[in-house]
Amino acid sequence: MSTPEASPPPALYAAREPIFPRRVKGTFRTLKWWLLALMLGVYYVTPWLRWDRGPNLPDQAVLLDLANRRFFFFMIEIWPHEFYFVAGLLIMAGLGLFLFTSAAGRVWCGYACPQTVWTDLFILVERWIEGDRNARLRLHRQKWNAEKIRKRAVKWTIWLLIALATGGAWVFYFTDAPTLAANLIAGTAHPIAYTTMFILAATTFAFGGFAREQICIYACPWPRIQAAMMDEDTLTIAYRDWRGEPRGKQGVEGNGDCIDCLACVNVCPMGIDIRDGEQMACITCGLCIDACNDIMDKIGKPRGLIGYLAFTDETREREGKEPKSVWKHVFRPRTVLYTTLWAGIGIGLIVALFLRTEIDVNVTPVRNPTFVTLSDGSIRNTYDLRLRNKHSEDRWFDISVTSEAPLDGRSRAARTCASWCLRTKPCRPASM
């Protein structure tokens, strides 16, 4: 009896196909360029901004002074014991992310995530050196020759310079930028500065230049988490298949508006086909909308075959009804709740900022022993005191002690300064 030959199991691994997004023009692309310029500008320029705080403090506007355990942000100075400000800002950042995801899907991923921004910048350089999609595909497939070596060398050199500038800008946030820049060039900076800079440069080079969409698909947890913040009213990018299908040649009876030109696929930095439906790899960057609108203009069809659409709108449109207004999607209980929490924490932090004093005190009673009986019978307690002078000039401080005790043992509500109330006089002890 013969047994049929077992077919080999299907491969579970597929090598990555490089993606070469085509250039596109349109509203969302323009918006992305502006945001890219703004965010990169803020990142690279901020360490070089100066802010005069007087003679005893650094003049860098934004400085994470780890050596002196201080965070400077323009006129605001945060001390280690005021870390709740940083915690509050992180909570606000998280809530802000929830708010934007709930209202408009993965706008963070599509427009503001560093991975997206630097990948966009690297693709811009790539396109400038190697040409648009078809030229880059051709170069990718051709064997190594002088032209390919030259173009790749120029591209990688520019990527490397960008990556070094990115790592360099990061370390400038932690110490005086002009001084560190001079030291880095002279080779006299601290090894930690070089190490940090090179690690960040290497990750920027690898993630922005080569890994690209794989970081979003395989490494980033956010695509998995974001579903919890989205509901049927969240705006995401969708293909109006009831209008576009069946796709095919224009002018053929029965065909929809989609002419299957693949423009939406060719511009996608994630390499996906939005017509397959909502998918985890989509970062909702909107470039497929721009590409499709451009094609619709050319073939004389109405724009919006691909667009920002909520699930509830899809149902309404399929029934021939008008979609809800954008504002009805944006202002709903979930987003109002996120906004209220976000604003509440923000207001709380601002109030705390204005109410804080320029001096800060911690007092800890010494408990071993709790008291000492002196030779004259008096009782002495010791307290460890930590006093922070947050002013930018030397100051005098007066330490005094008051106690409360019942006057006669009958009225516990009576409060007064006890007979042993102490006050250091003169009030300028030399040790302070």
Add this chain to the structure above:
Amino acid sequence: MPANETLSASVYVTAPAGSAAAERERTDMTIWIEDQGTDAQPGTDRVRKDTIFNGKDG
């Protein structure tokens, strides 16, 4: 006290023999830090820290 510095110090509080605070197990007390300012400019801040004084019954 120097600018932008943190000072650590021990504060000794003494209750005279026979006083209420010396005899009682615990007495509420407050340590006040008052900013006296600089030589040129008076200070405005005053900070309090509530704590306990332990008497000999403690």
